[in-house]
Amino acid sequence: MKFTHRLGKEPRDHKAAVLGSSNLQDVKFVRGWKWALSCALLATLALVGSACADLGELGRAAESAPQEAQLKWIDGLGRQVSLDGPAQRIVSLAPSNTEVLFAIGAGPQLVGRDELSDYPAEAAEVTSIGNTFGELNTEAIVSLQPDLVLAADITAPEQVAALEALGLTIYLLPNPVEFEGLYANLRRAGELTGHAAEASELSTQLEARVVAVAERTGAVDRPRVFYEADGSDPTAPWTTGTGTFQTVLIDLAGGENVAAGLTGWAQFSLEQLVATDPQVIVFASGPWVPTTVESLGARAGWGKLSAVAEGRVHPIDTNWVDRPGPRLVDALEAMARFIHPELFD
Amino acid sequence: MILSRYLPWVWTGAALLAAALASAAVGAVAIPPGVVARMLLDRLPLFEIKGDWPAAFATILYEIRLPNLALTALTGMALGGSGAAFQALFRNPLADPYVIGIASGAGLGAVLAMALRWPSNLLGMAAVPAAGFIGALITVGVVYRLASVGKTTPVTTLILAGVAVSSFATAVTTLILLLSTSELHRAVTWMVGGFSLGGWEPVLASLPYLAIALGVLVLLGRPLDVLQFGDEQASQLGLDVDRLKLVVVITASLAAATAVAFSGIIAFVGLVVPHLTRLLWGPSYRRLVPLAALGGASFLLLADIVARSAMPPRELPVGVVTSVIGAPFFLYLLARAKGQLRAW
Amino acid sequence: MIELRNASLGYSDLIVLQDVSLQVEPGEVLAVVGPNGVGKSTLVRVASGALRPLSGWAGIDGRALHELPPAQRARLVSVVPQASNLPPAFRAQDVVLLGRTPYLGWLSSEGELDRRAAAEAMERTDTQYLADRRVGELSGGEQQRLLIARALAQAAPVMLLDEPTAHLDLRHQDRVLKLVRRLVAEENLAVLLALHDLNLVSRFADRVALLSDGRVRKIGSPQEVLAPEELADVYGIRIHVMPNPLDGKPLILPGE
Numbered sequence: 001m002k003f004t005h006r007l008g009k010e011p012r013d014h015k016a017a018v019l020g021s022s023n024l025q026d027v028k029f030v031r032g033w034k035w036a037l038s039c040a041l042l043a044t045l046a047l048v049g050s051a052c053a054d055l056g057e058l059g060r061a062a063e064s065a066p067q068e069a070q071l072k073w074i075d076g077l078g079r080q081v082s083l084d085g086p087a088q089r090i091v092s093l094a095p096s097n098t099e100v101l102f103a104i105g106a107g108p109q110l111v112g113r114d115e116l117s118d119y120p121a122e123a124a125e126v127t128s129i130g131n132t133f134g135e136l137n138t139e140a141i142v143s144l145q146p147d148l149v150l151a152a153d154i155t156a157p158e159q160v161a162a163l164e165a166l167g168l169t170i171y172l173l174p175n176p177v178e179f180e181g182l183y184a185n186l187r188r189a190g191e192l193t194g195h196a197a198e199a200s201e202l203s204t205q206l207e208a209r210v211v212a213v214a215e216r217t218g219a220v221d222r223p224r225v226f227y228e229a230d231g232s233d234p235t236a237p238w239t240t241g242t243g244t245f246q247t248v249l250i251d252l253a254g255g256e257n258v259a260a261g262l263t264g265w266a267q268f269s270l271e272q273l274v275a276t277d278p279q280v281i282v283f284a285s286g287p288w289v290p291t292t293v294e295s296l297g298a299r300a301g302w303g304k305l306s307a308v309a310e311g312r313v314h315p316i317d318t319n320w321v322d323r324p325g326p327r328l329v330d331a332l333e334a335m336a337r338f339i340h341p342e343l344f345d
Numbered sequence: 346m347i348l349s350r351y352l353p354w355v356w357t358g359a360a361l362l363a364a365a366l367a368s369a370a371v372g373a374v375a376i377p378p379g380v381v382a383r384m385l386l387d388r389l390p391l392f393e394i395k396g397d398w399p400a401a402f403a404t405i406l407y408e409i410r411l412p413n414l415a416l417t418a419l420t421g422m423a424l425g426g427s428g429a430a431f432q433a434l435f436r437n438p439l440a441d442p443y444v445i446g447i448a449s450g451a452g453l454g455a456v457l458a459m460a461l462r463w464p465s466n467l468l469g470m471a472a473v474p475a476a477g478f479i480g481a482l483i484t485v486g487v488v489y490r491l492a493s494v495g496k497t498t499p500v501t502t503l504i505l506a507g508v509a510v511s512s513f514a515t516a517v518t519t520l521i522l523l524l525s526t527s528e529l530h531r532a533v534t535w536m537v538g539g540f541s542l543g544g545w546e547p548v549l550a551s552l553p554y555l556a557i558a559l560g561v562l563v564l565l566g567r568p569l570d571v572l573q574f575g576d577e578q579a580s581q582l583g584l585d586v587d588r589l590k591l592v593v594v595i596t597a598s599l600a601a602a603t604a605v606a607f608s609g610i611i612a613f614v615g616l617v618v619p620h621l622t623r624l625l626w627g628p629s630y631r632r633l634v635p636l637a638a639l640g641g642a643s644f645l646l647l648a649d650i651v652a653r654s655a656m657p658p659r660e661l662p663v664g665v666v667t668s669v670i671g672a673p674f675f676l677y678l679l680a681r682a683k684g685q686l687r688a689w
Numbered sequence: 690m691i692e693l694r695n696a697s698l699g700y701s702d703l704i705v706l707q708d709v710s711l712q713v714e715p716g717e718v719l720a721v722v723g724p725n726g727v728g729k730s731t732l733v734r735v736a737s738g739a740l741r742p743l744s745g746w747a748g749i750d751g752r753a754l755h756e757l758p759p760a761q762r763a764r765l766v767s768v769v770p771q772a773s774n775l776p777p778a779f780r781a782q783d784v785v786l787l788g789r790t791p792y793l794g795w796l797s798s799e800g801e802l803d804r805r806a807a808a809e810a811m812e813r814t815d816t817q818y819l820a821d822r823r824v825g826e827l828s829g830g831e832q833q834r835l836l837i838a839r840a841l842a843q844a845a846p847v848m849l850l851d852e853p854t855a856h857l858d859l860r861h862q863d864r865v866l867k868l869v870r871r872l873v874a875e876e877n878l879a880v881l882l883a884l885h886d887l888n889l890v891s892r893f894a895d896r897v898a899l900l901s902d903g904r905v906r907k908i909g910s911p912q913e914v915l916a917p918e919e920l921a922d923v924y925g926i927r928i929h930v931m932p933n934p935l936d937g938k939p940l941i942l943p944g945e
Contacts, residue, residue, distance in 0.1 A: 115659065130373075130658035134534050138543060139409050140373040140658045143401055156531040161470045162543035166408055265526040568795050571787055573776045581737050581770075582843070583763025583791030628778040631798075 073188065076153070076174030077160065083169060086194025087148035091141050093132050093159075094152035097173055097189075098123050099325035101150070104186060104202055106193035112144045119319065119327075132159075142166055148192060152324075175324045178248050179210050182328060206329045210252065213336045216343050217254025223339055225255035226278035226307070229265060231291050234299040236267040245328065246321060253335035254343075255280060270301050280339050281307040284322070285315035314338040353626045357639045361418070364646035368414045369406065371650050373658055376402055408544070415548045416607060417649045417663075418642040419555055421614060423604035425641020426559045428615025429622070429634045430597040433569040434590060435500050442601035442615040445507035445594070446484040449514035451605040454480020456518050456532050460525040473535065474547070474606040481602035484514055489594055497587055499576075503594075537662035538609045538652075547607045558600035559638055565593065566631030573628075611645070611664040613671025618644050620678050690714050691736060691766065691847045691879055696745030698728060698735050704743060705731045707903050713879040715846060718870065720882045720890040723900030724924060729883035732900070733851045736881055737768045749847060763791035767840035769850040772832035777825025781835055784824060785811055788842030803842075810841035814868060830861030837868060847879045848872070854889060862886070866893045887941040891915055891933070899923060915939045 072082045091112035092098045098117035101110055107122055115128045127144065130137040136159045141149065151160055151172040163170050171192060176182045183203040190199025227246050230238035240246035241262030250257045258276040259268055283291055293315065297308045307313055316338075320331035337344045370381045380398055384406050387394040396403075424442055431440040443449075458476035492498050492506040522532055568589050571579045580586050601615070619637040626632055645663070648670060652661040692712040699705040705728035713719045721729050734740040735747050738754035747754050749765050757765070767788070775784070788810065789803040799807075811817040814834045819827060827835065833853055840848055850869065854862040870893055873880055884890050890897055890911065897914040899906045901923040907914050920928040926943055933940040 128658055130660055133530060134537055134662045135652070135660040137373055137653075137658050137660045139405050139653075142404055142409065143374040145401060153527075154530050156534055158470055158473065158531075165544045166404060267523075564796050567790075567793070567798065570779075570783070571790050573779070574787070575774070577734070577739050578768070578770060580739050580759055581763060581766075581768040582787060583760040585759045589795070623778075628776065629783065 071191070073171070073191070075170075076172040077157070079170075079172070081169060081171045083148065083192065087146075087192050089144065089146045089148070090193065091129060091144055091146040091149045092117060093136075093150060093155050094173075094323075095119065095319070096323040096325040097150040097152055098126075099323060099327065100173070100186060100189050101193065103326045104190050104193065104195045104199040106189065106195050109193055111146060112141060136162065138162060138166060141168070150189075150192075173324075176245065177243070178245075179207070179252075179328070182324065182326075183207060185324070186326070202326065206326060209329050210332060213332055213344075214252050217252065217336065217340060220254055220340065220343070222254055222256040223279040224258050224276060225250050225280045225282065225339060226258050226268070226273065226276075228281065228283040228291075228296075231283060231296065231299075233267075234302070235270045237270075237273075238265060239268045240264070241266055245324065249321065249328070249332050249335050250339070252332055253339045255335070255339040274301065274304065277306050279306050279310070279312060281305070281313045282316050282335065282338055283313070284318035286318040289318065291315075312338070353632060353636055357636050357643070360643045361639050361646075364643040364650075365414060365418065368417065368646045368650055369410050371654050372405065372410060373653070374401070374405055376406065381406065412543060412545050412548055413649070414646065415545070416551070417645050419548065419551050420604045420608045420611070421618075421642035421645030422559060422638040423551075423555050423600040423641075424611065424614040424645070425618040425622075426562055426634055426638035427597040427600040427604075428641070429619040429630065429637035430562050430565075430569070430593055431615070432619050433572060433630050433633075434593050434597070435504065436573060436575075437500075437504075438620065439616070440504075441613075442597065442604075443511075443610070443612075445488045445503060445598070446511045446514065447481045447598055447601045447605060448610045449511040449518070450484025451477040451481040451602060452536055452610065453484070453514045453518045453521075454478070455535050455606075456521050456528070459528040459531055459535075460521050471546075471550070474550070477535075478602050478606040480514075481605060482598060484510060485594065485598040485602075489591075497576075498590055500590075536609050538611065538664045551603045551607060554599055554603040558596040558603070561592070561596045562600070563635045563638070565589070565596075566629070566634055569593070569630035569634070573630075609662075609664060611667055613667045613675065614641050614645055614648075617671045617675050617678070620675070624678065624681070691749045691881065692747070693732075693736065693742070694746040696735065696742040696747050698731050698740070699743050700740075705903065706900065706905070709745070709905050711898050711905060711908055713847070713881050715877045715879045716873060717895040718873055718880045718882055718893060719896045719898060720884050720894035721898045721900060722884060722887060722890055725885070727900045728903070729885075729900065730851055733768070733849050733881065733883050736849050737766055738762045739768075760791045763843060763845065765845050766847045766849065767843040767845040769833075769836045769840045769848065769853055771852050771855050772829055772836055773856075775824045775832060777823060779824050780820070781816065781822050781824060781827065782807065782811065782820040784835055785816075785838045785842050788839035791843060791845075806844065807838075807842045810838040813872070814838040814841060829856040830858070830865070833857060833861070833865055834868070837865070837872075841872065846877075847881070849881045849883075851883045852885065853882070854884065854886065862889060869893070887915060887920070891939045891941065892936070911939055915941055 070084055072080060075081050088109055089111045090101065090106070090109050092101060092110060093114050095114065095117040098110065098113050099119055101107060102120050102122065110126050112129045113123055113126045114132045115130055117123045129140040129144070132155065141163065147169060149163055149168050149170040151170055153175045155172065160170055160172065173185050173189065174181070176185060183206065186199045186203045187196070190196040227239055227250060228237045229240055229246070239259040239262070241257070241259045241264060243263050244265065247257045247260060258278050259266070262268070281296070283296060285291065293313045296313055297303060302308055316331060316334055320327045320334070333344070369385065370376065370378050380402065383394050384398060384402070386392045387396065388407070427442040431442055431444060432438060434440070435444070455473050455477035457480070458473045488503065488506045488510045489498065491510070492502040494502065522529055568584055571582055571584050572586070572589065574582070576586050618641045619633060622633055622637045622640050626636055645667070648666040649663050651670070652663045652666045655661055655666070690712055693709050696709045697704055697707050698709060709732065711719065721732055723729060731740065735742050738757065741755045754762060785807045786799055786803065789799055789806060792803065793799065808817070811820065814837050816831065816834050816838050819831055819835065824832065824835070837853070853865055857865060866889060869880060869882070872878055882894065894911060896908060897911050898908045899914050899919060906923065907919060915930060917928045917930045920941065929942040929944040930939050931942070932938070
């Protein structure tokens with residue numbers, strides 16, 4: 001072909017073309033800089049690799065002398081946790097843990113807390129380590145040099161693992177499913193912090209208050225109670241069913257949770273609400289919750305409910321109910337007053 | 346003229362180095378830059394520097410910041426490189442790594458793993474990233490199959506199928522979350538920016554996939570340029586268009602899926618960085634893919650620095666920061682290119 | 690030599706042309722003409738191998754186009770499309786260099802040979818002064834010549850052009866087609882040219898294929914095909930044909 005002849009090359013077959021230009025020197029040059037780049041990349045990776053090769057030792061260096069730890073427990077994740085003595089520098093990753101620690105007198109041992117810990121007022125003076133929703137500020141935690149990090153069920157397993165990998169001791173206090181669990185948490189916290197006596201005493205007092213309520217509500221009629229956890233959608237409010245502490249509270253306070261047929265947190269349709277017609281409505285309230293007794297009663301379709309008609313709609317501090325701490329007992333007493341005003345106050 | 350050839354690399358390399366050093370120096374605990382430099386030198390083989398810094402610094406730098414730096418840089422590289430590749434594939438400036446379902450698929454996989462409580466049983470801490478990774482790849486596979494018409498895969502059907510499947514995956518994810526509200530906290534944490542799983546495991550786990558995927562994409566620069574003239578012209582110029590598209594989809598998805606698995610769904614990097622690179626250094630994908638990868642690393646490192654230092658001791662999700670920086674920046678790019686599309 | 694034999698051309702839901710048989714030999718220009726929408730572009734697509742004939746045969750030198758791997762096909766057939774929707778930011782010389790794609794694998798870069806081929810192609814199409822300009826800044830005529838340069842760099846013995854003069858003014862129409870004729874002479878190319886301007890066809894084509902009603906109505910010399918009866922029938926208006934005073938070739942005038 002005249003054309004190909006003019007340009008000085010032979011028509012090549014498919015395979016030959018894959019090797020690139022027919023001019024061998026060009027191939028070397030072209031490949032040359034790519035190989036150089038790859039080698040540079042590999043060299044950098046090798047350098048970085050060797051640098052981090054012995055990094056694994058760093059965190060483990062702290063455990064160089066394996067002396068027998070004096071105290072050992074199994075935490076809420078089934079992990080074995082050991083301390084040489086009561087924890088003196090504690091970081092709390094949940095508001096409930098903070099409340100528990102202060103309640104048993106371990107407040108002074110708290111060196112760090114999550115930003116949502118706002119109770120009691122003294123908690124505000126403890127250094128905040130930021131949010132636990134999202135990225136955990138491990139640097140801030142490590143810089144406080146805690147000997148114990150107290151986690152809760154809201155702490156993701158990945159976050160627990162990350163802190164563990166940094167050589168920290170973590171204990172996870174699980175959410176209680178009934179009051180026995182709360183007392184156990186309090187006592188465990190007491191053992192961890194060297195306040196076993198106060199913890200035990202507090203548990204006893206709390207138990208007495210709980211029993212005082214439970215005894216009186218044991219034999220009476222149980223009004224139908226609806227607990228609204230979130231009312232952003234008035235046609236399908238969020239409520240708490242079987243398996244939640246809220247149901248335990250309602251039960252002990254002498255009421256019957258209309259949502260007992262559901263499990264966990266679930267939405268209740270307005271239709272179901274009208275059909276079950278609760279006699280008492282308790283709704284979670286807080287600084288960021290816009291719902292008021294009036295606004296709830298004014299919702300379309302809600303006016304017909306017995307609870308609204310008879311004025312038995314009550315707000316309850318969401319932090320009392322949602323945080324698995326000592327204020328659960330306050331919540332119980334409040335619930336009892338709402339559900340059986342004739343028996344309590 | 347010789348200088349102008351290497352100028353983009355010099356600038357991009359310098360930016361990356363600066364961002365990396367800044368990332369190592371910034372954090373909740375103030376470590377003076379001089380100390381940082383000495384601590385880094387000490388870690389390199391052949392260097393031995395007297396360690397006069399507190400143990401906490403060592404833990405913080407070596408075990409928290411360096412792995413975070415490495416993972417962030419790798420994630421940025423993956424997003425920048427795959428973003429450029431997808432823009433080449435779709436010949437569309439709005440394409441980003443998530444357009445064919447990677448983000449929604451990864452979200453579905455991860456949330457499913459959380460709902461099934463996997464870390465307690467199988468695979469340990471790798472369960473959620475692994476599930477996310479697999480979810481992403483399965484979703485891309487489904488989208489590709491749906492979009493294929495015989496042997497060809499027109500890019501418009503690819504986008505449409507991607508949108509449809511993504512919506513479906515997102516809906517299912519929401520449903521699963523509603524049924525397991527106990528995992529809500531964890532799921533949202535993962536989605537806005539992954540977990541700082543910490544340690545070098547995520548870095549080492551991502552490395553092989555990213556090395557292969559980005560390595561191939563960088564080498565495919567020339568065929569991607571040819572593809573810009575349309576499927577028909579590319580085929581008439583001798584390119585096996587269908588095979589090229591398949592390879593690009595596979596490798597770009599691999600890179601993006603790896604990034605999402607460990608770092609959650611980070612927006613805008615895959616969209617803005619290739620554009621910026623194109624504005625600065627021209628449209629040829631031979632340079633664009635590697636430069637966008639390196640630029641993506643710098644961009645994400647910068648966003649990470651802002652995330653960690655904007656509202657101490659809070660650590661903002663890095664995906665939020667990239668959106669906050671990225672959206673106005675993208676609008677600025679649009680304004681500059683308005684009416685001309687000169688840079689495209 | 691590129692050939693279609695009894696080919697039916699169209700898309701999955703539409704047959705555009707039936708029973709098409711034509712061939713183009715090296716050293717000649719075959720122009721394909723017909724009313725808008727008759728299928729000229731479809732014919733070019735099939736001839737390039739981008740579209741497979743629904744039935745029948747389309748091939749080059751005895752080999753079916755669709756059986757050739759894309760790279761090999763591109764070394765035998767080059768296409769000059771209409772100059773529209775080109776990525777505006779590419780530099781002209783990079784566009785021409787892309788014509789060397791059939792000789793490079795996915796992973797290789799251009800070598801000295803490829804650069805020389807591109808440079809030569811630009812010289813012969815008189816586009817080397819555009820080398821560093823961006824495609825978006827070029828005029829229609831310049832873009833069209835650039836695409837011819839790209840096809841030239843492909844160094845294929847068959848060249849297909851789809852309406853290369855569509856958006857060009859008189860001067861550039863002339864230049865482009867004179868260039869094509871020159872290349873045919875110098876490289877012994879086989880050229881298939883889809884064109885709608887009958888007078889240009891008359892001046893520049895060796896043979897003409899007239900398409901109408903889904904078929905090749907007539908193939909022959911311009912004198913034979915561009916006859917008033919044929920054209921009136923196909924285009925539906927009265928046509929006058931007279932010899933062009935300058936070269937004696939048919940001059941087509943729409944008449945009343």
